[in-house]
Each structure stands twice: as structure tokens, then as C-alpha cells.
Amino acid sequence: MDAQQLKGHLDLLLLATLEQGPRYGGQIIADVQASTDGYFTLREGTLYPALHRIEKAGWIRGEFQQLPRGGSPVKVYALTPGGREELRRQRERYERFSAAVRGVIGGQA
């Protein structure tokens, strides 16, 4: 994988991760790493601006919560109804994209 592949798909990954339930930044990084077997390791510098961006777009909403271990509160994000709709749209677009690529390169994607 190179970084070019991730460009344009970051929002999709984040929305799909939050579909599993509300998460704060550190959890999102861990979830994406786990579900891709370490293939994607998001850096905080990428993640937080992206989360703020899609929060501004209205697809997710964040609120501060206290963790059991104490310390500073963490901002936990959840999908909004608009976000679910956007996730569906982006999934569809991705399926069409990868089917198109498959059509050219052949083999199983």
C-alpha cells in the first residue's frame, strides 16, 4: 500500500469505524490498526484534523467524556444520521470504484 491509496478514503475509514460505536481518537487509531492487521497506522496529526473536518460537515458529533482512569477528558465521536447516510453513499462509491479497477486489472480484489 502507498499513501496515495489512502487519500480520499480516510473519511470512509473513519465513518465506518464509528459505525461500530462511539470512539475517541486513540480508540479509532487502535481499531483501524487492528482491523487492517497493521496495514494502516494513522497518525494523530492526520486523524484529528480529519475528525474535526467531518464533524464540521455534520457527519459525526463529539463530546468530552471522562475516562475511568482519570486525567483529561477525551472527546468521544459518534455518527449522526447524516453521517450514516454519507457512509452509505461513500461505501457505494467505493464499491463502484473497486469494481471498475477490478474490471481493468482482473483477478480477485
Add this chain to the structure above:
Amino acid sequence: MRETEAYLNRATRGLWGQKRRDARTELRGAIEDKVYRHRLLGLSEAEASRAALRDLGSPHAIARDLSRIHTLPQAARAALLVGIATLVGVRAVAQVPTVSATSSTPITACKLDDAVLQRLIPSERERLRAELAKPGGRERLEAECRRQSQGPNDLLKLKDLLAALRVGGVDVQVLEGTDAFLSLRFPNQTERQPLNINDLVREIGGETYVPVGNLLGQLRYVLKAPVRLTGLMNPTLEIGPTRMQLGTKDQPVYSTNLYSFIVWNEISRELQFAAPDPSEMRNMVYFSDSGRPSSLAPSLSFPVSGTEGTIYAVVYGRTSQDGKAPSFALRAAVGGQVSFPLSWSGDQQPPVPRVVKTLPEFFQARSKEQPVALLYRVDTSDLRNLKLTPVPPVQGRLITQP
């Protein structure tokens, strides 16, 4: 603490008011999370803070991206692409991926009691008694015994293997419905190569493993790319341009044991061809390499001219187990010497096998029940073509103390 606050100020420059406070709190939470994890790994507060801030990267880059998002008009935001290339970490950086291993033989209980001690020659028995008498001696020796009898780590975790191939740029397809019927396409190649190891898999503790000997055996025939192992302990397997480390510190793998499968085939074929009774050759036993000389059995050491790490094979005329089948061992040369384990039973000092030059001499001595051995240098530069070169007869030396 002060470093963190300074970092947070820099990373949120460009924001103001509540937005800035919230962004600072959020990033502070992320940093605390990382510090918490680093501290669990044993770092001090200061070290953990530094590591956490390093992980987060440039505060200026974060400030730039955050302020763009929070101050740009709606339309421009749609065109914003975060510079992902420099900020996303990809797994395959400098490190070679690791494939975990485990052993196919269960750990046997080892009790060093009088019955066992009685079977040793008097000098060995006294030495062991002395060791057992020391504080913690029994535990040490029994752990050593378990380690020796466990058997080599000869199974590789399939999941790790597939991941390592993919990290190396190999397009790995698993035939649907199977665990390990693979189709591989190496980078810079157009054709796919099949590798069916599906019949070899086994489940241990919920994980799927493949026997490494069989895997290497198959890789030899199937692949057009050169296949090589470098290093003795936890060697790096090179298949064409891909690399992976086999084994971990906790479950180490030794290249000598990995070669044994292929070498067994080569040696037994040669022996069967020349043997008066070929059927006896089929039960040839391999002395696996546990990484250390056994403190429970003697070894046989030969002076050799190969460079450090060159692999040598010894073939003994008989094992003590059944007295009939030959046995062999593979070890690496260290400091101009190569040492092999020597199996014996009975209460006499084991005789030093005589190294002979030819197979007829070997079988002649065998038929007279004389202790005899063959010595080979193994060329391991390409697993697809392991060459065994006979070493001229040389006097071996018995070592009873490791």
C-alpha cells in the same frame, strides 16, 4: 508537563476561544493516553512524555491543518486534502516482518530421578548429582531437559506468513474455502505461482500453523525466485525480494532445523542407493538443534575450515535408540569447530565414531557394528539447490562438559 503544554500551544495556534480550549483538551487527552501506554511499558514519566510528543509529530503541521478546517469557508473545505503521504505510517518501514513459531511436539515432563541417573556413566552421574545438589540445580536441569526434549519450533503461524508476504509486496490470494491453497504473484512479475500448503496446516490453540520444513520444501520447487535463509537463530527468510524473520525471542527458530527436512531427503536418497539394506535408511533420525549444547549429553567436535556459520552435517552409522537406523545432525561452525550431539546409552564412555570418506566404507563399518560417521559441508546459498560436499576424514574430539 511543561513540554506538553508548550506543544499544545503550538499545535493549536491559529485557533482561539472555546475552539482552541477544546482542541487543546482533546490533544492533551491523546497525549495522556500515549503516556499511559508508554508507562505501562516501563518508561519513566519524562521518557514517556517525550515519546508521546514524538509520536504526535510536528505541532506546526497539526496547527496548520486545524486552523484551515476551523477558519476556511465551507466551499474551500471540500477541496482540502490533508497531506497524508507524510503523516500516515505504513507498516513495512525499516523492520523485517516476523513470523511466530511453535513446536509440534508437546512438552514432556522431565524428572531427573535415580532411575535416570542410574543410566549414566559414573563420571556423568556424579557431575549431575553435584548440579542437583546446588540450590535451584534441580529446577535448572529439569528445565533444560524439558527444553531439550521439547523439539524444535517447527511450525509457523500462517497468519504471520501471509502478512509478511504481503508486506513484501507479494500479491497473495487464498483459494476460497481453503486455509492455505495459495496463489502468489511477486512484485515485478506478471504470472502467478501456486503454493498449496493446505493439507499441511494444523490448528493449535485456535491458530493455524504450517510445518516450516514442508513449506520450505515446497517453496523450493514452486518458486522461480531464489530462496535463502540468513542467520542461525531466527533467520531471515528471503524469497526473491521479500524478507521475513522466522521465529521470535520467546519461540526461537534455528536455520539448522529448517534445513533438516531438505537435507534428510538428500542424505536418505544417497544412503538408500548405496545401502545393503535400504529399508533401514528410511528410519534415519535427526538430532534437532536447540540452540545450545546439551548439558545432559556429550558432543563430538571436529575442526573444520569453513567460515563462521557454515553448516555441516554428520551422519552416524547407528543411533542408540534402536541400534539399526542411522542418524544425522546439522550444526553451524563456530571458531573453526563444529560440534554435534552424540547419542549413546549404557555405562561406558561413548566411543568416538571414525569419519570415513566413502559410502561403501561407511556401510562396511556399520555392518561390523563399528562406530562410524560421514561428514558433509552444506552449501545453503539457495534452498532450491542445497549441495552436500563430503569433508575428508578428520579426527573428532569428545566433549563431555559443554
